[in-house]
Amino acid sequence: MTVRDRDPLTGHHTTGHEWNGITELNTRVPLAIWWFILVTHVYALIVWVLLPAWPGVTGYTKGILGIDQRSQVEERVAEMREARAPWRARMVALTVDQIRADPALSAIVAETGPALFGDNCAACHGARGQGGPGYPSLVDDAWLWGGDPETIQETLRVGINADHPDTRFAQMLAFDGVLSRDEIRTVANYVQSLSGMESDSDPDRLSEGRTLFEDNCTSCHGENATGSTDMGAPNLTDGFWIYGGDDKTLFATILHGRQGWMPAWEDRLDDADRKVLTVYLQDLKEEAR
Amino acid sequence: MIRWLQKLYYPIQAGHYRLEKHSIGLTLAIIFAAGIGGFVEIAPLFTIKETVEDAPDMRTYTPLEQAGRDIYVREGCYLCHSQMIRTLADEVDRYGPYSLAVESKYDHPMLWGSKRTGPDIARLGGKYSDSWHVAHLIDPRAVVPESVMPQYAFLADTPLETASLPARLAALRAVGVPYSDAMIENAERDALGQARPDSDDAEGVAERYGEATQIRRFAGRAGPVSEMDALVAYLQILGKLTDVAARMESAAIGADMDADMDADMEAAQ
Numbered sequence: 001m002t003v004r005d006r007d008p009l010t011g012h013h014t015t016g017h018e019w020n021g022i023t024e025l026n027t028r029v030p031l032a033i034w035w036f037i038l039v040t041h042v043y044a045l046i047v048w049v050l051l052p053a054w055p056g057v058t059g060y061t062k063g064i065l066g067i068d069q070r071s072q073v074e075e076r077v078a079e080m081r082e083a084r085a086p087w088r089a090r091m092v093a094l095t096v097d098q099i100r101a102d103p104a105l106s107a108i109v110a111e112t113g114p115a116l117f118g119d120n121c122a123a124c125h126g127a128r129g130q131g132g133p134g135y136p137s138l139v140d141d142a143w144l145w146g147g148d149p150e151t152i153q154e155t156l157r158v159g160i161n162a163d164h165p166d167t168r169f170a171q172m173l174a175f176d177g178v179l180s181r182d183e184i185r186t187v188a189n190y191v192q193s194l195s196g197m198e199s200d201s202d203p204d205r206l207s208e209g210r211t212l213f214e215d216n217c218t219s220c221h222g223e224n225a226t227g228s229t230d231m232g233a234p235n236l237t238d239g240f241w242i243y244g245g246d247d248k249t250l251f252a253t254i255l256h257g258r259q260g261w262m263p264a265w266e267d268r269l270d271d272a273d274r275k276v277l278t279v280y281l282q283d284l285k286e287e288a289r
Numbered sequence: 290m291i292r293w294l295q296k297l298y299y300p301i302q303a304g305h306y307r308l309e310k311h312s313i314g315l316t317l318a319i320i321f322a323a324g325i326g327g328f329v330e331i332a333p334l335f336t337i338k339e340t341v342e343d344a345p346d347m348r349t350y351t352p353l354e355q356a357g358r359d360i361y362v363r364e365g366c367y368l369c370h371s372q373m374i375r376t377l378a379d380e381v382d383r384y385g386p387y388s389l390a391v392e393s394k395y396d397h398p399m400l401w402g403s404k405r406t407g408p409d410i411a412r413l414g415g416k417y418s419d420s421w422h423v424a425h426l427i428d429p430r431a432v433v434p435e436s437v438m439p440q441y442a443f444l445a446d447t448p449l450e451t452a453s454l455p456a457r458l459a460a461l462r463a464v465g466v467p468y469s470d471a472m473i474e475n476a477e478r479d480a481l482g483q484a485r486p487d488s489d490d491a492e493g494v495a496e497r498y499g500e501a502t503q504i505r506r507f508a509g510r511a512g513p514v515s516e517m518d519a520l521v522a523y524l525q526i527l528g529k530l531t532d533v534a535a536r537m538e539s540a541a542i543g544a545d546m547d548a549d550m551d552a553d554m555e556a557a558q
Contacts, residue, residue: 029298034291055332059339069376073387074541076378119383123433124421132432134420163415261418267535268385268416 088272096149099279106279113280116273120265129284134243134260138281139288142240144170144260146229149278156274159264160232167264170232172220174257179216181255187212188250194225195239342391347531349395349466350523351498352454352480353514357523359457360516362400364441371402372411372527385412386534395466395530407438412528419507422521445508445517451477472497484508484518 005014007025015024047053051063062068087108091099099105118127124135131137136144145155145168158166175184190209192199200206213225220233227235234242242260243253265274308314333340350358361367372393374384381387388411393399417425421432426444429436454476462468472479475493482490486504495502507521528534 029295031291034294038291038294055335057335060336070387071541073376073378073381074538077381080378080382120416123417123425127434134424135432261420263415263417 084272088270091272091275096275096279096282099275100282109276109279109283112276113283116269116277117280117284120269121277124262128288129281130288131242136242136260137240139285140240142235142238143229144227144232144234144242151229152278152281153274155262156269156277157264157266160260160262162262162264164264164266168232170260172233172253172258174255175216176255179212179254183212184251184254185247187216188247188254191217191225191236191250192245192247194237195245197239197245340390341394342389342533342537344389344391344394344531344533347391347394347533348499348502349468349472350526350530351483351494351502352451352458352472352476353449353483353519354523354526355457355461356449356451356454356480357516357519357521358400360444360520361523362398367400367402368404369406369438371405371409373401374409374411380409381538384409385528386538389534389537391533392528392531395461397461397464397466410524410527414525414527414529419505419521419525420509422524423508423517426517426520441517441520444520445510445515447516448513449480449516449519451480451514454480469497480519481514483522484514 005016005023006012007014007023010025010027012028013026015026017024048061049063050065051067052060053063054061087105090102090105091108094102094105099109117129121129121138125131125138126135129138131139136142141147143151145151145160155168158164158168160168160170179187186205186209188209189199190206190213193201193206193209214223217225220231221227221236222233225236226238227233234240239245241249243249243258269277308318373388374380374386376387388401392411393401423445425432425438426440427442428440429438455473458466458468458473458476462473475497478490479494479497482488482492483494483502483504484506485491486506491504494504503522503525506518507525508515508517
């Protein structure tokens with residue numbers, strides 16, 4: 001038997017192999033496969049010419065279309081920025097009240113604000129700006145550094161205890177070793193009484209706490225314990241707590257000290273983004289009321 | 290056209306039949322065919338100089354960051370977090386400049402990933418505070434209520450194993466990370482020193498890895514240096530080994546945009 005043998009039934013060639021009289025058909029490659037091969041090869045040839053394809057010794061063929069993902073994305077980003085440039089410029093130039101009074105800009109804040117806030121701020125301050133233990137609420141009236149729009153924008157720009165050269169710096173000292181544990185409890189008791197919290201109302205203990213407070217705490221928190229936005233020292237009389245006002249938390253705060261940390265956003269968010277966030281914060285605040 | 294293609298194939302087919310009957314010839318032909326596949330994979334490396342950017346200011350991971358990176362791999366963080374910002378406009382808009390090849394130069398293995406159950410973290414360094422990272426790793430739901438990330442609270446209670454760090458750095462040097470002899474020799478001290486700003490070892494870290502190196506108690510609590518310290522140190526350096534990506538972006542887009550912005554500002558006023 002030879003390769004040229006044909007199978008009488010189908011008319012196709014056989015492979016020439018034979019097992020006890022059984023032979024194997026060598027069926028032709030179907031026409032569809034030939035078409036497939038032809039089309040893909042022609043496509044490949046076209047692509048070689050149009051797109052970056054072949055490596056050489058000193059470089060690679062760039063293709064006559066000159067397509068390059070990097071320049072494409074750079075173009076797209078530049079286009080996007082250009083499209084936003086007019087409203088971004090207005091956003092930077094106008095004040096927060098002016099922006100809120102402008103329906104077109106307000107609509108942009110309503111659209112952009114949640115995305116910016118969600119991606120950058122919500123991780124710490126919560127999805128609605130409500131804060132949490134260790135992270136100040138942004139929708140109440142207590143502000144460490146001041147709550148007017150200019151101050152908020154500056155805080156966003158430089159951060160708190162961040163690695164920005166102009167960063168705001170604040171640190172509450174640890175009184176471990178300065179005050180005894182008993183004294184810490186006494187002063188904590190006095191601090192609780194300042195905001196009308198239920199505390200040990202024994203007058204002797206309160207006056208002792210007051211003396212300790214005056215000796216140790218007033219340089220930052222002020223004579224009246226109302227804090228100072230120049231130093232980021234919280235007001236202790238307003239009933240708002242960042243870390244908590246209960247016995248245990250207050251004791252830990254005084255014993256170990258506290259130092260919050262907010263990143264500086266100048267490199268990540270530009271002026272307009274930070275302005276949008278400042279305006280959006282007003283919306284969140286109204287929503288929380 | 291198809292007939293012509295078929296005719297072209299006949300002599301090849303006949304040749305193949307003959308080749309199949311010669312074992313040495315067939316072996317050589319198989320090696321040749323497989324060699325084409327190999328060449329296609331190797332050839333792009335010929336142009337590696339064109340695809341990997343220059344970043345002369347780039348530093349290596351410190352031993353503590355490298356230890357954190359190994360923990361990241363061990364815990365399978367890469368299964369849900371990618372570390373590559375693609376060349377797509379909306380990714381650049383959200384995450385910052387797209388990732389460059391050079392930024393993964395010292396990554397062995399690279400952790401680009403392809404699955405984003407969580408967000409991309411290629412430029413996470415400095416975005417959140419250390420204490421946020423610690424709170425988030427201990428219980429993700431405590432800070433992000435909708436998170437599906439598992440808890441890694443045990444990291445804070447697991448002392449960091451440092452004895453193998455010199456060997457790990459030496460292995461990385463073998464694959465091209467430029468660790469010096471002094472770095473390898475002091476790997477253990479540097480790892481502990483970076484998380485203990487008050488100790489004598491902290492100075493050596495700044496000396497060997499640069500003044501900009503972040504030296505602090507990353508996990509924020511006293512006691513032995515933990516795996517939490519290492520992992521947070523790693524997370525806080527992501528995207529900050531070099532700023533070449535930001536420089537390239539501002540060179541490509543920033544300059545003329547700033548000029549446009551100024552013009553628009555004047556118009557608005």
